[in-house]
Amino acid sequence: MNETTVTLENVSKTFKSGSDNLKVLRDVNLMASSGDSLAVVGASGCGKSTLLNLIGGLDKADSGVITACGFEVSKLNEKQLTSYRTGGVGFIFQFHYLLKDFTALENVMLPLLMRGSRQQKARDASMSLLDKVQVSGRSGHYPSQLSGGERQRVALARALINNPTLILADEPTGNLDENHKKLVADLLFSLTADAGKTLVVVTHARDLADRAGRTLHLSEGQLIPS
Ligand SMILES: Nc1ncnc2c1ncn2[C@@H]1O[C@H](COP(=O)(O)OP(=O)(O)OP(=O)(O)O)[C@@H](O)[C@H]1O
Numbered sequence: 001m002n003e004t005t006v007t008l009e010n011v012s013k014t015f016k017s018g019s020d021n022l023k024v025l026r027d028v029n030l031m032a033s034s035g036d037s038l039a040v041v042g043a044s045g046c047g048k049s050t051l052l053n054l055i056g057g058l059d060k061a062d063s064g065v066i067t068a069c070g071f072e073v074s075k076l077n078e079k080q081l082t083s084y085r086t087g088g089v090g091f092i093f094q095f096h097y098l099l100k101d102f103t104a105l106e107n108v109m110l111p112l113l114m115r116g117s118r119q120q121k122a123r124d125a126s127m128s129l130l131d132k133v134q135v136s137g138r139s140g141h142y143p144s145q146l147s148g149g150e151r152q153r154v155a156l157a158r159a160l161i162n163n164p165t166l167i168l169a170d171e172p173t174g175n176l177d178e179n180h181k182k183l184v185a186d187l188l189f190s191l192t193a194d195a196g197k198t199l200v201v202v203t204h205a206r207d208l209a210d211r212a213g214r215t216l217h218l219s220e221g222q223l224i225p226s
């Protein structure tokens with residue numbers, strides 16, 4: 001039996017704005033293990049990014065329990081949260097949060113340096129991953145000097161550089177042409193199939209969702225197998 005990487009038990013999340021309550025997630029349950037790939041699909045605004053943000057420890061659920069990589073995510077203190085975010089989980093954001101004052105290479109190196117890696121080692125590992133996602137030729141560029149698709153691939157490299165157990169990918173192929181879409185999808189799915197990682201990928205792209213082991217449809221706050 002493969003090891004469980006992530007579980008959600010009765011997780012709910014409501015956004016309040018003024019007198020309005022927007023109930024985005026209603027008692028969501030989910031379980032995924034090492035080697036699993038899950039696609040989460042659903043209409044724009046249904047709560048997919050919210051779900052990933054909760055799992056990734058970027059936002060807090062109102063109720064329910066999220067366990068990931070051996071941590072109970074909502075109970076982590078700042079130090080543990082940093083360790084979870086820079087080690088256990090690799091987050092590929094829908095909108096890329098590359099640090100604007102750092103080059104592509106430095107953005108990828110940072111998570112390694114934060115975990116105590118030596119400069120040269122971090123540089124070599126980062127260049128090798130940038131090469132894998134075909135942006136090593138742009139390693140000295142700042143985010144503002146990169147195309148949207150290049151930024152997306154640098155962000156992917158940054159998310160994977162610490163060899164995370166759990167990969168959360170929010171529209172990872174959104175800005176890419178067909179060849180690079182395939183490159184990124186091949187990389188993500190090979191990490192689950194060959195390296196036993198767990199992948200939760202949010203996407204509107206049918207062909208990407210079709211490659212996942214399971215597809216879940218998020219609708220009216222609930223995850224429904226499809
Ligand atoms: N911080 C917030 N405060 C208030 N409402 C929010 C907040 N974040 C998200 N929402 C609302 O919650 C709903 C779910 O948002 P979310 O970003 O999770 O959607 P999504 O499924 O990822 O959509 P898309 O496919 O367009 O990326 C949306 O209606 C959004 O407006």
Ligand SMILES: [Mg+2]
Pocket residue numbers: 048049050094170
């Ligand atoms: Mg989203």
